[in-house]
Amino acid sequence: MALVMLALVPATLFGLSQFGWPAIFLFTVTLGATLGFEALSLAAAGKPVRLTLMDGSALLTGWLLALTLPPWAPWWIGVVGGALAVLLGKQVFGGIGQNLFNPAMVARVALLISFPLEMTRWVAPAPLFTGDAPGFFEGLTITFGGQTLDALGFDAMSGASILGHVRTELGQGEVLNAALTGVFDPFSALLGTVPGSLGETSALLIALGGLWLIYKGVIDWRIPAALLGTVAVLATGMHLIDPGHYAGAPYHLLTGSIMLAAFFIATDPVTSPVSRAGQLVFGAGVGLLVYVIRTWGGYPEGVAFAVLLMNAATPMLDHYLKPRIYGRDRRGQPLEYPQPEATAATAKPGEGRQ
Amino acid sequence: MNVLGFNLFGELHGIRGGVHPDDRKSLAAGQPIEDLPLPGLLHIPLQQHIGAAANPVVQRRQQVRKGEVIAHAQGAVSAPIHAPTSGRIVGLGLYPANHPSGLNVRTITLQPDGEDRWHPDIRGVEDPFALEPAEVAKRVAAAGIVGMGGATFPSAVKLNLRNRYSLHTLVINGAECEPYLTCDDRLMREHTAQVLDGVRIMAHALGVSRIIIGIEGNKPEALAAMREAAAEHAEVSVVKLPTRYPMGSEKHLVQTLTGKETPARGLTADIGVVVHNPATAFAVHEALRLGRPLISRVVTVTGQAVAQPKNLRVPIGTRVQALVDHCGGFSEEPAKLISGGPMMGQPLAELRVPIMKGSNGVLALTPAETGQRAPAPCIRCASCVGACPCGLVPLTMAAHVRTGDLDGAVDQGLMDCIGCGSCAYVCPAHIPLVQFFNHAKGELAARGRAKQKQTETKRLAEARTARIEAQKQAKRAAMAKRKAEQAAQKAKEQAKEQAAAKADHVEAAEAN
Ligand code: SF4
Numbered sequence: 001m002a003l004v005m006l007a008l009v010p011a012t013l014f015g016l017s018q019f020g021w022p023a024i025f026l027f028t029v030t031l032g033a034t035l036g037f038e039a040l041s042l043a044a045a046g047k048p049v050r051l052t053l054m055d056g057s058a059l060l061t062g063w064l065l066a067l068t069l070p071p072w073a074p075w076w077i078g079v080v081g082g083a084l085a086v087l088l089g090k091q092v093f094g095g096i097g098q099n100l101f102n103p104a105m106v107a108r109v110a111l112l113i114s115f116p117l118e119m120t121r122w123v124a125p126a127p128l129f130t131g132d133a134p135g136f137f138e139g140l141t142i143t144f145g146g147q148t149l150d151a152l153g154f155d156a157m158s159g160a161s162i163l164g165h166v167r168t169e170l171g172q173g174e175v176l177n178a179a180l181t182g183v184f185d186p187f188s189a190l191l192g193t194v195p196g197s198l199g200e201t202s203a204l205l206i207a208l209g210g211l212w213l214i215y216k217g218v219i220d221w222r223i224p225a226a227l228l229g230t231v232a233v234l235a236t237g238m239h240l241i242d243p244g245h246y247a248g249a250p251y252h253l254l255t256g257s258i259m260l261a262a263f264f265i266a267t268d269p270v271t272s273p274v275s276r277a278g279q280l281v282f283g284a285g286v287g288l289l290v291y292v293i294r295t296w297g298g299y300p301e302g303v304a305f306a307v308l309l310m311n312a313a314t315p316m317l318d319h320y321l322k323p324r325i326y327g328r329d330r331r332g333q334p335l336e337y338p339q340p341e342a343t344a345a346t347a348k349p350g351e352g353r354q
Numbered sequence: 355m356n357v358l359g360f361n362l363f364g365e366l367h368g369i370r371g372g373v374h375p376d377d378r379k380s381l382a383a384g385q386p387i388e389d390l391p392l393p394g395l396l397h398i399p400l401q402q403h404i405g406a407a408a409n410p411v412v413q414r415r416q417q418v419r420k421g422e423v424i425a426h427a428q429g430a431v432s433a434p435i436h437a438p439t440s441g442r443i444v445g446l447g448l449y450p451a452n453h454p455s456g457l458n459v460r461t462i463t464l465q466p467d468g469e470d471r472w473h474p475d476i477r478g479v480e481d482p483f484a485l486e487p488a489e490v491a492k493r494v495a496a497a498g499i500v501g502m503g504g505a506t507f508p509s510a511v512k513l514n515l516r517n518r519y520s521l522h523t524l525v526i527n528g529a530e531c532e533p534y535l536t537c538d539d540r541l542m543r544e545h546t547a548q549v550l551d552g553v554r555i556m557a558h559a560l561g562v563s564r565i566i567i568g569i570e571g572n573k574p575e576a577l578a579a580m581r582e583a584a585a586e587h588a589e590v591s592v593v594k595l596p597t598r599y600p601m602g603s604e605k606h607l608v609q610t611l612t613g614k615e616t617p618a619r620g621l622t623a624d625i626g627v628v629v630h631n632p633a634t635a636f637a638v639h640e641a642l643r644l645g646r647p648l649i650s651r652v653v654t655v656t657g658q659a660v661a662q663p664k665n666l667r668v669p670i671g672t673r674v675q676a677l678v679d680h681c682g683g684f685s686e687e688p689a690k691l692i693s694g695g696p697m698m699g700q701p702l703a704e705l706r707v708p709i710m711k712g713s714n715g716v717l718a719l720t721p722a723e724t725g726q727r728a729p730a731p732c733i734r735c736a737s738c739v740g741a742c743p744c745g746l747v748p749l750t751m752a753a754h755v756r757t758g759d760l761d762g763a764v765d766q767g768l769m770d771c772i773g774c775g776s777c778a779y780v781c782p783a784h785i786p787l788v789q790f791f792n793h794a795k796g797e798l799a800a801r802g803r804a805k806q807k808q809t810e811t812k813r814l815a816e817a818r819t820a821r822i823e824a825q826k827q828a829k830r831a832a833m834a835k836r837k838a839e840q841a842a843q844k845a846k847e848q849a850k851e852q853a854a855a856k857a858d859h860v861e862a863a864e865a866n
């Protein structure tokens with residue numbers, strides 16, 4: 001758990017510097033709220049609070065949730081999100097290891113449905129200490145002030161994320177190229193100097209953190225590979241069929257929280273299958289659903305829904321895709337005994353046994 | 355496709371799972387085998403093998419000589435037990451077993467007389483290869499030899515498998531994959547020729563023409579020694595195995611060496627292979643060439659809590675305490691005492707329990723070595739799934755066992771678990787998975803026995819009711835018969851009386 005968080009540090013720091021004080025406040029509030037609700041529910045259940053908090057799972061949940069929120073969202077989004085993640089996502093199932101769904105994604109989806117306005121208000125990055133960036137006190141008003149960004153005079157900076165923008169434009173009959181012009185530049189998407197949530201921005205840093213985790217043996221390569229591979233294949237295929245409507249693989253792989261999902265969210269051990277085959281199917285399933293939701297569904301970003309849907313399929317995947325037991329075939333029947341005597345007898349009649 | 359060593363039969367075959375524990379062999383690997391001095395008393399249990407316990411044939415106060423049979427084998431799967439030295443039988447009773455339960459078991463107690471005199475009938479054969487295979491097996495059985503890697507299955511029964519299976523290969527399990535243990539390593543290094551001789555005698559008894567000796571790469575001296583000795587025997591190949599636990603699991607070893615997988619619930623004999631251990635081979639050599647039964651074995655006494663770790667040749671029945679004392683006692687209070695290896699060994703209940711034919715190690719581990727931690731909840735990390743050499747899903751099985759759903763655990767493959775402990779070794783939550791499985795298997799076995807007992811009791815009860823019923827019927831029949839007889843008697847008497855009366859009447863009439 002500690003290594004996972006360490007792997008998130010570069011992307012998080014970069015994101016925080018991109019979105020400045022409001023993002024830092026929201027991040028802190030979200031983590032604090034998640035830990036607070038975890039401690040409360042542990043105490044209410046009579047479980048050891050300090051010891052369990054030390055396992056870091058609540059902290060990681062809060063962290064991942066914070067990374068998927070709009071960076072300038074008001075403070076109560078973080079608090080409500082933390083509560084939803086801990087209570088609805090985890091404790092109702094009986095605590096760590098028992099939850100069926102990824103708690104951070106449960107919270108994100110619940111927030112998105114309940115507060116669509118706050119949850120889709122993105123801002124362009126304004127790196128700390130640059131001219132456009134809000135100062136410390138301005139940041140406080142943005143996060144805690146309870147007023148809309150427009151009222152605060154930051155409307156110029158608010159805008160849709162790339163995915164949202166493209167979806168709207170396409171919906172208005174624009175062709176893809178026009179829709180992408182000026183908003184999607186693979187290079188800045190890779191680096192992360194684009195609007196979006198904290199963790200959506202720098203695909204590069206997220207991916208590097210993820211690869212490091214694979215190298216360290218903390219996560220398995222199967223889920224990320226299957227997930228990204230599926231998205232890449234689908235995107236490339238559809239792009240070849242109709243380049244006017246379907247964006248290519250770089251667009252899909254570099255925008256939104258797909259990297260975060262591939263390396264940090266879908267790989268959550270508790271809510272993903274335990275067999276290697278199951279993990280491949282799980283990763284591919286998330287990839288497929290993300291692509292389908294993004295391309296034809298009602299939301300610009302489908303990662304959270306895709307992960308939750310595949311979480312629901314995990315018990316079934318675990319049931320049907322167990323490893324083969326030694327000495328048995330895939331269906332669990334004992335292997336056939338080789339029958340050397342019988343074959344010898346039929347192969348060399350008359351010679352008998354040797 | 356593993357190309358991890360020189361192999362006469364082509365490359366080794368990869369198997370799934372397994373772990374790489376720190377082997378800790380250096381503690382004892384450099385120590386030559388030393389003879390443990392005869393202790394003051396030997397406690398020799400009657401049950402040292404799988405199968406029926408041996409049946410004592412000595413009396414209290416009887417004088418015995420070294421190598422003399424003191425308990426006979428009982429039944430087809432059993433092994434006789436011999437006097438490890440000359441002396442007097444001083445007890446035939448109960449003594450704590452070398453078993454985690456520490457329960458008392460039937461034990462012969464022998465007081466050595468210090469002369470260590472062999473029984474005069476102990477004699478070997480000139481040329482074991484001139485004997486019939488069945489005769490070799492008979493001698494192995496008479497010598498009380500059992501699988502000395504810890505399985506303690508009577509070896510002769512395995513040698514006789516040739517009668518029911520078509521065998522082609524004898525595999526010698528020199529993997530010694532358990533960390534810490536070095537007794538097989540030392541035996542192969544110091545008694546190379548004898549081990550090889552025993553191996554070849556066993557191959558002769560099995561009627562197989564191919565012998566593969568597998569030794570893990572962490573025992574380069576043993577590998578070199580066995581290779582050199584085997585060079586002049588074309589049928590023997592010595593193969594370097596990758597160092598990985600549980601390489602020494604019989605079925606996995608056979609698959610690594612031959613590429614063939616043993617069917618579930620089958621024996622390696624089903625695919626034509628029989629596996630024996632180097633220590634067993636050494637015992638076979640001694641039994642055939644010298645006529646000596648299995649009365650001592652090499653035991654590794656090690657662990658960081660042992661002052662001077664050693665490999666000792668120990669008479670069967672010696673108390674563990676004597677071994678520890680000979681190694682200079684404990685250098686610090688051990689956190690854990692184990693009989694066998696750290697992965698599959700059993701906790702030692704106390705130090706006065708005896709060494710048995712299958713005891714290959716005595717470990718005294720410090721708190722730092724055991725690394726025991728309080729278990730945390732499972733986070734489904736799947737490490738155990740990746741480590742299981744049998745393709746099981748330990749976390750699911752454990753969940754079933756924990757809720758008492760043993761049938762569910764069996765559905766998940768509990769009976770295919772070899773209890774190797776790889777899953778528990780890798781579990782980051784320190785869940786004692788293998789303990790769950792061993793416990794569940796014990797529970798199931800107990801249930802099976804209880805059920806058997808129940809049916810047996812039921813059968814007996816039914817038989818009893820039937821018997822009582824039959825008796826009642828017989829009684830009733832007898833009574834009826836008696837009544838009928840009485841009635842007949844009465845009728846007869848009546849008839850007589852009537853006749854007499856008639857006669858009187860007639861007489862009277864005549865008289866009138
Ligand atoms: S290794 Fe331990 S924590 Fe991981 S899945 Fe298995 S039982 Fe659970």
Ligand code: SF4
Nearest residue numbers: 742771772774775777
């Ligand atoms: S103890 Fe059983 S379940 Fe665990 S790794 Fe070994 S065979 Fe698999």
